[in-house]
Amino acid sequence: MTTRRCTRSGCGRSAVATLTFAYADQQVVLGPLSARSEPSAYDLCLEHSQRLSAPRGWDVIRLPLTGEPGQPDVDDLMALADAIRRVGLAEDEPVGPGDFADRADVREVAHKGHLTMLKDSAGGERTVPVRGSHRPS
Known part of the structure; x- marks a missing residue:
């Protein structure tokens, strides 16, 4: 200062x-x-x-x-x-991909490290941590 x-x-x-x-x-x-x-x-x-x-x-x-x-x-x-x-x-509580990643209209658009960018057909985006080998398709 x-x-x-x-x-x-x-x-x-x-x-x-x-x-x-x-x-x-x-x-x-x-x-x-x-x-x-x-x-x-x-x-x-x-x-x-x-x-x-x-x-x-x-x-x-x-x-x-x-x-x-x-x-x-x-x-x-x-x-x-x-x-x-x-x-x-x-x-x-550990944060997981949640219900958003399990929906049929959601697809992975990017992945870096432990984070995955998900996008739904309506244009909504969410970045979620992915545990282990589970990665939404």
Whole structure:
């Protein structure tokens, strides 16, 4: 991941926060560095984010600047890892050619490795794994 720089003129420090404006609500929102740069948002370094001032009559909403910039929350990552682990450990039923390959109007149009492309007379196609020597004719 490349480091984004503060968008303030003459500042070359690394950005740690993203500033956005909610014009309809007259609010300035300063939060953690967004995952990607947006044209309507301003990336600020720590010093410029601390010295932020808003237009008269506007509210400033400061969200906590925690964690690594642009990184998902640890709880989100753990939930994703658990979901992937559950899918990986699941024991599925073996997939066979099924009823589609046994129909009289189905013919084999291609075969590569353990996959066979089947086509029916209506134009429907399906790629299925073929077990052992069973290959539809």
